[in-house]
Amino acid sequence: MSENKKLTAWDVVQIARDKNRPLLCDYIDGICTNFIELHGDRRFGDDKGIIGGFATIGDNKVMLIGHQKGKTFEENLVSNFGMGSPEGYRKALRLMQLAEKYKIPVVTFIDTPGAYPGLEAEARGQAEAIALNLAKMSDLEVPIVVVVTGEGGSGGALGIGVGDVILMLENSTYAVISPEGCASILWRDGAKAPEAAEAMKITAGALKELGIVDEIIPEPKGGAHTNHTETLANVEKTICKYLSALGKLSTSKLVSNRFKKYMAIGKF
Amino acid sequence: MGWFNSKKEKDVQVATVTTEELWQICPSCKAHIYKTDWEANIKVCPNCNYHQRLTAWERIDLMIDKGTFRELSTSVSTSDPLDFSDAKGKYLDKAAIVKKKTGLKESIVTGSGNLNGTRIVLGVMDFSFLGGSLASGTGEKIAHAANHALYHKRPLVIFSASGGARMHEGIISLMQMAKTCAAIEKLHKAGIPYISVMTDPTTGGVSASFAMVGDIHIAEPKALIGFAGRRVIENTIKQKLPDDFQTAEYLDDHGFVDAIVKRKEMKNYISSVIGYWNH
Numbered sequence: 001m002s003e004n005k006k007l008t009a010w011d012v013v014q015i016a017r018d019k020n021r022p023l024l025c026d027y028i029d030g031i032c033t034n035f036i037e038l039h040g041d042r043r044f045g046d047d048k049g050i051i052g053g054f055a056t057i058g059d060n061k062v063m064l065i066g067h068q069k070g071k072t073f074e075e076n077l078v079s080n081f082g083m084g085s086p087e088g089y090r091k092a093l094r095l096m097q098l099a100e101k102y103k104i105p106v107v108t109f110i111d112t113p114g115a116y117p118g119l120e121a122e123a124r125g126q127a128e129a130i131a132l133n134l135a136k137m138s139d140l141e142v143p144i145v146v147v148v149t150g151e152g153g154s155g156g157a158l159g160i161g162v163g164d165v166i167l168m169l170e171n172s173t174y175a176v177i178s179p180e181g182c183a184s185i186l187w188r189d190g191a192k193a194p195e196a197a198e199a200m201k202i203t204a205g206a207l208k209e210l211g212i213v214d215e216i217i218p219e220p221k222g223g224a225h226t227n228h229t230e231t232l233a234n235v236e237k238t239i240c241k242y243l244s245a246l247g248k249l250s251t252s253k254l255v256s257n258r259f260k261k262y263m264a265i266g267k268f
Numbered sequence: 269m270g271w272f273n274s275k276k277e278k279d280v281q282v283a284t285v286t287t288e289e290l291w292q293i294c295p296s297c298k299a300h301i302y303k304t305d306w307e308a309n310i311k312v313c314p315n316c317n318y319h320q321r322l323t324a325w326e327r328i329d330l331m332i333d334k335g336t337f338r339e340l341s342t343s344v345s346t347s348d349p350l351d352f353s354d355a356k357g358k359y360l361d362k363a364a365i366v367k368k369k370t371g372l373k374e375s376i377v378t379g380s381g382n383l384n385g386t387r388i389v390l391g392v393m394d395f396s397f398l399g400g401s402l403a404s405g406t407g408e409k410i411a412h413a414a415n416h417a418l419y420h421k422r423p424l425v426i427f428s429a430s431g432g433a434r435m436h437e438g439i440i441s442l443m444q445m446a447k448t449c450a451a452i453e454k455l456h457k458a459g460i461p462y463i464s465v466m467t468d469p470t471t472g473g474v475s476a477s478f479a480m481v482g483d484i485h486i487a488e489p490k491a492l493i494g495f496a497g498r499r500v501i502e503n504t505i506k507q508k509l510p511d512d513f514q515t516a517e518y519l520d521d522h523g524f525v526d527a528i529v530k531r532k533e534m535k536n537y538i539s540s541v542i543g544y545w546n547h
């Protein structure tokens with residue numbers, strides 16, 4: 001950790017977007033046994049940008065949901081670079097409600113530039129799909145552990161990111177808008193993205209200080225992409241720790257704690 | 269996030285000072301309307317039905333029976349959790365100017381009051397306050413209004429007018445989407461009505477949170493409503509979007525609003541809907 005202390009927010013943005021960084025498929029292969037992918041929102045289609053299904057992490061049977069980025073350009077064309085469509089958010093909600101019925105916790109993996117900005121996404125209610133998830137996740141009656149692994153891109157991240165515990169990898173980011181977007185609006189110059197990144201406080205360390213993040217998961221020296229095995233082990237260990245702690249709470253305590261957690265963000 | 273381009277009809281040329289005082293030029297169809305007529309028609313163009321934005325207090329006057337409004341959360345004011353500055357300087361300095369200009373402390377006014385004799389809790393966003401952006405103060409006021417509605421078992425009505433989350437408060441703004449939705453979810457569980465009215469514009473993080481989880485979704489005619497910005501979408505999909513894209517009418521066609529209601533009929537419409545609440 002101390003090694004990475006000198007990194008600027010913009011450095012961290014680059015690491016978070018590194019093409020060799022572990023992706024959802026790596027976490028599924030590396031820390032989940034018996035992953036059973038479940039498809040479709042039962043409304044319109046099956047989004048490849050957000051995927052999910054039953055999985056076992058350590059001793060924990062969970063519902064795993066996450067943004068799927070591709071390893072190659074071709075894969076990214078299929079998964080829209082991990083940008084979820086309304087069908088993805090609706091599938092995620094369906095799976096979370098299934099988890100509630102089966103009384104298993106939900107674990108979400110966040111790595112997205114944002115929700116997909118497209119004609120069809122708007123026509124089919126991108127805003128409504130995300131909004132409904134925020135409401136329903138707030139009182140889902142099973143534990144929700146959120147892990148930001150790469151880019152936490154605004155509403156597209158939050159749409160599967162409401163939970164009891166928010167974990168961030170050391171070199172991941174979470175922001176209301178991309179640094180480039182913020183710079184082009186507030187600095188009138190997209191090239192000022194490094195300054196915007198710093199000002200918006202988007203790194204795991206800054207967000208921990210703001211009280212948004214519960215724990216930072218350490219990465220190997222140089223970043224997660226330099227050693228997948230070590231990264232995955234750290235992620236698995238931390239998820240299991242929180243699943244075990246949350247599993248001890250009664251449902252009413254769990255849900256009321258989650259409500260209080262969100263009510264306290266930006267309190268007066 | 270559109271508050272930075274809230275150019276008024278400044279550019280429109282007017283012949284004389286007298287003309288300017290007498291006439292309102294409709295920003296949409298450019299028709300010259302007597303200012304007194306414009307005001308009497310509650311800032312709706314009689315020629316093309318363009319609904320000009322209202323301030324929060326204009327809207328409250330319109331919706332709430334005279335003398336019955338009691339404001340909530342009066343102490344909540346803009347805060348600066350990130351200690352944020354941009355190219356133009358400190359966020360709080362910018363906010364101070366807007367506060368002075370608008371007489372508001374945040375982008376929403378909340379309170380309780382009577383709507384045709386029924387006590388409701390009302391929140392009205394004001395686009396002139398930093399583009400109606402959703403910030404920690406806004407979220408806190410909405411959450412408090414929802415809690416108030418829950419406690420007193422009164423319907424909650426929120427008029428949205430917002431470009432989205434306020435960048436200057438970073439992640440804290442983003443989290444207000446979750447906070448407001450969590451507070452409103454309690455009303456759903458408790459069987460208390462929540463009516464969302466989307467006025468021009470309702471976009472970004474506001475459309476993707478409390479504005480879209482209503483029992484009833486109402487939109488003002490021609491209001492801009494959508495998640496992603498038009499330009500962002502055009503850059504992504506490299507194709508031209510339909511003219512009516514992200515209008516109230518487009519959302520109605522696609523099943524995301526229950527009704528498009530004219531300003532003149534809004535109060536009675538909400539009153540009728542709430543009248544079906546059996547409690």
Ligand SMILES: [Zn+2]
Pocket residue numbers: 294295296297298299313314315316317318
């Ligand atoms: Zn007109």
